[in-house]
Amino acid sequence: MIGRVFRIVRTPITLLVLLGVLCYAAWWGYTNVLRPIPPAPPQPCVDQSVKKGELQSSQVTVRVFNGGNKRGLAGDVGRALRERGFNVIRTANTGEKILKTVIVGAEVNNPEVLLVKGFFKDAVVQADHRVDRSVDVLVGNKYGGFNKNAKSTYSVRSKTVCLPSQIKTSTPALGG
Numbered sequence: 001m002i003g004r005v006f007r008i009v010r011t012p013i014t015l016l017v018l019l020g021v022l023c024y025a026a027w028w029g030y031t032n033v034l035r036p037i038p039p040a041p042p043q044p045c046v047d048q049s050v051k052k053g054e055l056q057s058s059q060v061t062v063r064v065f066n067g068g069n070k071r072g073l074a075g076d077v078g079r080a081l082r083e084r085g086f087n088v089i090r091t092a093n094t095g096e097k098i099l100k101t102v103i104v105g106a107e108v109n110n111p112e113v114l115l116v117k118g119f120f121k122d123a124v125v126q127a128d129h130r131v132d133r134s135v136d137v138l139v140g141n142k143y144g145g146f147n148k149n150a151k152s153t154y155s156v157r158s159k160t161v162c163l164p165s166q167i168k169t170s171t172p173a174l175g176g
Contacts, residue, residue, distance in 0.1 A: 042130065042131055043164065044131045044132065044165065045106075045131065045132055045163055045164060045165060046164075046165045047160040047161070047162055048160060048161060048162075048163045049159060050156055050158075050159065050160065050161050053155055053159070054154065054155060054156070055112065055115055055153060055155075055156050055161055056085065056153055057081075057085035057086045057152040058085045058087060059087075059112075059161070059163055060112045060116060060135060060163070061089055061135065061163070062086045062088050062116060062135050062136070062137060063089060063091075063092075063135075063136045064081065064090070064091045064136075064137045065091075065092055065094040065096075065098075065136060065137070065138045066092070066098075067093075067094045067096050067097055067098025067138050067140045068097075068099075068140035068142075068143065069141055070141070070143075074091040074093065077091075077137060077143075077146065080119075080146045080148075081119065081137070084119065084150075084152050085152050086116070098140025098141070099141055099142045100122055100140065100142050100143075100144065101120045101121075101122065101123040101138065101139050101140070101143055101144055102123065102124050102125075102126055102137075102138040102140075103116055103117045103124070103135060103137055103138075104126045104127075104128055104137075104138065105126075105127065105128075105130070105133070105134075106128070106129055106130050106131070106133050107129070108125045108127045110133065111154045111161055112133060112135055112161070113135055114154055115153075118147065118150040118151065118154075119146060119147050119150045120137070120144060120146065120147060121145045121147055122144035132164050133162055133163050134164055
């Protein structure tokens with residue numbers, strides 16, 4: 001008697017279990033299809049030659065972010081840097097609240113970071129060990145101003161400097 005009941009119930013239970021597995025697989029596939037594609041990792045820097053031991057502003061890739069309340073500050077700073085030859089690839093707002101100007105690069109003593117820092121009064125430098133050697137400028141409510149007398153070159157001891165691998169165009173971006 002028990003064997004007969006088991007045979008009658010076995011098929012519907014197996015079908016229900018298989019239906020549950022199919023529904024879970026469909027849900028898992030659906031959620032993974034809708035998940036955003038992760039960003040590509042940054043390209044590591046490559047050695048680029050510097051003429052006469054001088055790193056030029058045109059060799060430095062910069063992103064400018066506004067972390068303050070003044071509208072358009074990142075755009076203004078980005079234009080000022082572009083006028084001095086820097087390769088500004090992005091200007092935008094940041095959700096992070098910034099008071100003083102913060103320069104962020106791979107290391108605090110890297111030539112590209114020090115060249116950018118020379119253009120900002122009272123700037124704080126931070127390292128984040130990035131591999132692409134780009135430089136971020138975060139400006140905020142206590143923006144100290146732009147140093148128009150800063151040099152557009154920085155003396156280096158070697159004949160090469162590790163800089164972003166791709167030369168990017170300096171097209172203005174929206175925001176900031």
